[in-house]
Amino acid sequence: MKMLNLVTHANMQHQLSDTLRDIEQVSGFTFTPVQGHGSHVDTDPFLSSRDRVVGYTPRIKVEVLLADDDVEPVLAHLREAMINERNQGVYWVCRVDSSGRL
Numbered sequence: 001m002k003m004l005n006l007v008t009h010a011n012m013q014h015q016l017s018d019t020l021r022d023i024e025q026v027s028g029f030t031f032t033p034v035q036g037h038g039s040h041v042d043t044d045p046f047l048s049s050r051d052r053v054v055g056y057t058p059r060i061k062v063e064v065l066l067a068d069d070d071v072e073p074v075l076a077h078l079r080e081a082m083i084n085e086r087n088q089g090v091y092w093v094c095r096v097d098s099s100g101r102l
Contacts, residue, residue, distance in 0.1 A: 001096040008089030025070035
């Protein structure tokens with residue numbers, strides 16, 4: 001199993017939710033509000049004046065638990081669906097040793 005982690009601008013939450021629900025390999029996902037700062041602040045066209053002054057931006061973190069073979073197809077689907085919003089977010093993938101319900 002793998003955990004796909006995405007962090008993107010908070011204004012992408014609704015679109016991302018709709019997109020993830022349309023992907024067959026995605027059985028569920030978790031949104032967490034986060035705030036972040038990066039070295040790209042001066043060149044990021046998506047930052048508001050408030051974001052530039054405060055120095056950090058409201059973001060949303062998304063966690064998606066996937067089978068190993070589903071990571072690349074899901075990323076491809078997300079890239080295609082979000083083509084007009086390129087470079088608004090980052091992702092990373094982590095191995096999950098076990099999961100279950102309590």
